Amino acid sequence: MRVEERIRSIARELLSRKEVDCFIGFQEGSIQGVSRPCFVRNESEVHRLVWNRYCRNNLTRYLSGMKGKVGVLVKGCDGLTLMQLIAENQIKRASIHVVAVVCGGIEAPEIPYSKETTHTLAEHCKRCRTNSSPLYDTLVETGEGRAGQAEMGIGSWTSPDKWLAEFNTCTRCLACIRSCPLCYCTECALNGSKPWLVSKLELQGELATFHLVRALHMAGRCSECGACEMACPARIPLTRLYHLVNKKVESELGHPPGSKFGSELVEVTKSAEAISR
Numbered sequence: 001m002r003v004e005e006r007i008r009s010i011a012r013e014l015l016s017r018k019e020v021d022c023f024i025g026f027q028e029g030s031i032q033g034v035s036r037p038c039f040v041r042n043e044s045e046v047h048r049l050v051w052n053r054y055c056r057n058n059l060t061r062y063l064s065g066m067k068g069k070v071g072v073l074v075k076g077c078d079g080l081t082l083m084q085l086i087a088e089n090q091i092k093r094a095s096i097h098v099v100a101v102v103c104g105g106i107e108a109p110e111i112p113y114s115k116e117t118t119h120t121l122a123e124h125c126k127r128c129r130t131n132s133s134p135l136y137d138t139l140v141e142t143g144e145g146r147a148g149q150a151e152m153g154i155g156s157w158t159s160p161d162k163w164l165a166e167f168n169t170c171t172r173c174l175a176c177i178r179s180c181p182l183c184y185c186t187e188c189a190l191n192g193s194k195p196w197l198v199s200k201l202e203l204q205g206e207l208a209t210f211h212l213v214r215a216l217h218m219a220g221r222c223s224e225c226g227a228c229e230m231a232c233p234a235r236i237p238l239t240r241l242y243h244l245v246n247k248k249v250e251s252e253l254g255h256p257p258g259s260k261f262g263s264e265l266v267e268v269t270k271s272a273e274a275i276s277r
Helices: 003-016 043-048 076-087 160-167 175-179 204-218 227-231 238-253 268-276
Strands: 022-028 035-040 070-074 096-101 138-140
Touching: 003 022, 003 043, 003 070, 003 096, 003 138, 022 043, 035 043, 070 076, 076 096, 160 204, 175 227, 204 238, 227 238
Parallel strands: 022 070, 070 096, 096 138
Antiparallel strands: 022 035
């Protein structure tokens, strides 16, 4: 059975048995090379569900605030995010049915306005820690192998000047925050609302503050799913930044983000101390 048909069959069964009120997966986008989130509430609609290398969204982003029991399709990195959300008491485990699909990696989005199609594996997939979620109720095998585990060459990316040049391309559109499942604060210090650390003015000097404060907030929590980077119109390598920060914090915690239930939550102050060493 094809992977898509297997996913549709699982969703149909969950909905017909009233085990879930809604199933969150992917459907074809309006343009080629794009798949988008799909919310199925009736078994007659499961034909919309797809699975391909364009399923880039982290669907756990939509779990907070959902009513009733929800079925959700997750990749390996999404599953780590889900475990982190449960550890932070943002989602109740009993309220979700997790369908984990074995993922061999996704394609990087095309460069905006580019006429060339590259079909390249997303960079964060090359560093993938797990190609299937460690937490699931149903597992969908795809026959795909692990996408990566190639460690990133740090090289010039430890240079502040290199990152400042990247940050200066930021438009402060907040797509990184809006796409991230772990950015759930009702009052954000970075979006220009009170309490704020960065104003709504797009001042160049504040761009580095914006990104570095967010990196500290994500330290030891980010599953490196790439949702923020793929949503960024400037294509700032945000997942690379959070990977560098995670490596620092992981040496303090002794385990990667989302790998343990009930593990201690990272304090921003502790992360800052670790990074400054």
